[in-house]
Amino acid sequence: MKNLFKYIFIGAIFIGFSACEEDDGDENITVLVQDTVETGAVLRTIQIISNELPIGLDAGFSVQIEEQDELGGDLLQSVDVFATFADNSPDDGDTTGANFSEFSLGTIDATEFTDDQPFGLPRVTLSYSSDVLNAGAGVTPDQLFGGDTYTVRLSLNLTDGRVFSVNNAGGIITGGFFNSPFQYAVTVTCPVDAAYAVGNYALDVTTGVFPDFGATQDFTEATYSVTAGTGDTERIVNDVPFLPEFGDFVGPITFNLVCGQTILPNQALGGGVGCGGAIQGDSMGTDFGAYDPADDSVFTIGFIITAGDSGSTCPSAPYSSVLTLTRQ
Structure with a gap:
């Protein structure tokens, strides 16, 4: 199954420019792709479990991700997790003294991933409470208001020394085939009825x-x-x-x-x-x-x-x- 995924993974990367190549019916397409394309790696979003911080309620950020690389997950070394706070409600909540620079939420080692999933690829669930996020930004709950956001960014480290994050992933990676944005917005909200605007x-x-x-x-x-x-x-x-x-x-x-x-x-x-x-x-x-x-x-x-x-x-x-x- 890992070998099947490998060819799908490489083929999808190749789609973006394969139409520009002259067709050569004598050459095996799999060999051509393997010989001419340098593949990367992605952190595919399996499920966003929670990405809101409702005012007055206990909440946090949680997402399940799956690592994919050309060796079926064997290149995974670790994932560094960072967050950045943005005050989008300057007229509500005094965030004087807040940390607006990116801060670390720690590193997830490859040993913390499990591979007993479909396709045998490594998966892990990341969870960070509002208390952890607020502590990193140096703010208290009463300093926050609806619209303030945390951006959680992931950086994938491979065993061969390569690093992948939002700054070097193209459109087919972040928003298309792989659904691998490498970053997530976590928004401070005011609770609304579940049927509202549905x-x-x-x-x-x-x-x-x-x-x-x-x-x-x-x-x-x-x-x-x-x-x-x-x-x-x-x-x-x-x-x-x-x-x-x-x-x-x-x-x-x-x-x-x-x-x-x-x-x-x-x-x-x-x-x-x-x-x-x-x-x-x-x-x-x-x-x-x-x-x-x-x-x-x-x-x-x-x-x-x-x-x-x-x-x-x-x-x-x-x-x-x-x-x-x-x-x-």
Whole structure:
């Protein structure tokens, strides 16, 4: 089974540029890929168990990940875990003296992973309480408010000395085939009813047009299913086409309901579409949408669209996007 995965893993890395190669019917494709492609390694997200810190409740961050490399997990040495705190509510909660630099949450050794999973690849569940996160940032619960975030970043160390993290992973890795973002947003939230903003909503593009290649639209205006995600305040707009003029690029739009604002954590759009790097959506601590906690008939989602991966050639400049969703 590990050998089967090895060829799938290498083949997926190869997909991004195989169409540019001249076809040679006499050469075995498996040999060609193995001889010409330097493979990396990923930490695939199996399940986000918790990524919210509701005010007044005990909570934390927890995610199950799976390490994948060209030797079926045998290159795994360890995973370093880091976190960064961001005060996105400067008018609420005094975070004077807080640590806004990245701090360490420790190292997970390969021996802490288990490989009695599907495909025999190593998996582990990472869990960090709100107390641990707050201690690293030097803040107390009363200093926090809805919208403040922790970004948890993973750095994968291999036995051959190579290191992989968000800074050297392309779009097909972070937001596409492998679902390996190497980092996760953990948001301080105000609890809402589980049924709030769940159902069918018509999506209208209020602001934003993709600036490259003569595009005339971003997201397809239609009716979509909005479902609850991980935690009480995460919502997902399902199967939204992005840049439909250029292909069948479809993916979810995930956002959080945070004390009257909708906040989009950094994510690939359209299932990871990009040119040289995945096109990203991110509220970036300033561009938020809004919702009324007493009325979920209409709300907005506001964020910045950009290409966050190194080497990307699109879009030509970051721009704001505002989506309005109306219950049907």
